Amino acid sequence: MDYSTTAATRTLMASHLSVNYRSVQALRNVSFTVQPGNVVGIFGPNGAGKSTLIRAMLGLIPSTTGTTIYQGQPLTQQLDRIAYVPQRSQIDWSFPATVWDVVLMGRVRKAGYLHRFSATSRRKAADALERVGLTDYRDRPIGQLSGGQQQRVFLARSLAQEADLLFFDEPFVGVDQKTEDILFHIFHELAHQGKTVMVVNHDLGESIQQFDQLLLLNRELIASGNRQQVLTVDNMTRAYGGHVSFFMGEAA
Numbered sequence: 001m002d003y004s005t006t007a008a009t010r011t012l013m014a015s016h017l018s019v020n021y022r023s024v025q026a027l028r029n030v031s032f033t034v035q036p037g038n039v040v041g042i043f044g045p046n047g048a049g050k051s052t053l054i055r056a057m058l059g060l061i062p063s064t065t066g067t068t069i070y071q072g073q074p075l076t077q078q079l080d081r082i083a084y085v086p087q088r089s090q091i092d093w094s095f096p097a098t099v100w101d102v103v104l105m106g107r108v109r110k111a112g113y114l115h116r117f118s119a120t121s122r123r124k125a126a127d128a129l130e131r132v133g134l135t136d137y138r139d140r141p142i143g144q145l146s147g148g149q150q151q152r153v154f155l156a157r158s159l160a161q162e163a164d165l166l167f168f169d170e171p172f173v174g175v176d177q178k179t180e181d182i183l184f185h186i187f188h189e190l191a192h193q194g195k196t197v198m199v200v201n202h203d204l205g206e207s208i209q210q211f212d213q214l215l216l217l218n219r220e221l222i223a224s225g226n227r228q229q230v231l232t233v234d235n236m237t238r239a240y241g242g243h244v245s246f247f248m249g250e251a252a
């Protein structure tokens with residue numbers, strides 16, 4: 001198999017994405033490319049449009065301009081290949097579901113809405129739960145978990161789904177170090193399998209080294225590339241203004 005051709009056709013390409021919320025322009029003309037096999041961090045200050053970018057790519061909100069193409073087709077026509085975990089605050093944790101219910105939901109598209117889950121689906125859900133270290137919590141209502149455990153349940157659902165493209169919005173907010181380590185470990189395993197993992201994050205601390213590619217946003221795309229290309233004083237000043245010295249120490 002010619003890997004270079006395969007990789008090229010699996011490129012994720014956002015072109016000229018713009019989003020308006022009534023009078024607010026949340027995103028302006030954002031274009032970038034992501035190769036498969038990368039863990040991509042989406043960074044920028046509060047209100048920079050990070051969540052909006054993911055939601056526009058997935059077609060969850062309308063774009064005023066632009067498209068997102070994956071494998072030569074609109075991403076919105078391939079939603080069965082996508083796992084999306086929104087910010088924890090967007091999820092109804094009082095919903096009466098157990099850990100096992102949520103992870104099995106990852107298999108719904110494969111099982112069909114009116115069919116029973118196959119032995120394969122159950123095994124894949126159990127394997128996913130094991131991978132995130134929550135087998136013992138299988139029958140626990142999701143509202144009775146810690147923030148880190150809740151985030152791991154949704155990661156397990158994404159694993160059970162066997163998605164090719166995974167989107168996580170602020171998965172590290174309010175989670176313990178163990179969960180952060182598990183999430184990054186699994187993100188890199190997925191990337192090594194040739195999948196693409198996109199993560200909204202606003203922590204510019206040490207964890208930034210975990211990302212293969214960074215997208216720096218402030219309503220428009222300021223930079224896309226590796227850490228050396230993106231984390232320049234100029235780019236950070238454009239994104240964060242006068243707060244740049246806080247992040248960059250003496251370099252600023």
Ligand SMILES: Nc1ncnc2c1ncn2[C@@H]1O[C@H](COP(=O)(O)OP(=O)(O)OP(=O)(O)O)[C@@H](O)[C@H]1O
Binds near residue numbers: 022024044045046050
């Ligand atoms: N449903 C909405 N209606 C109106 N304005 C919105 C809506 N959602 C977001 N916005 C505005 O669009 C801009 C971008 O918001 P978005 O949530 O995408 O940014 P973000 O970078 O994810 O922010 P944060 O880091 O604070 O989560 C902000 O000014 C926000 O107030």
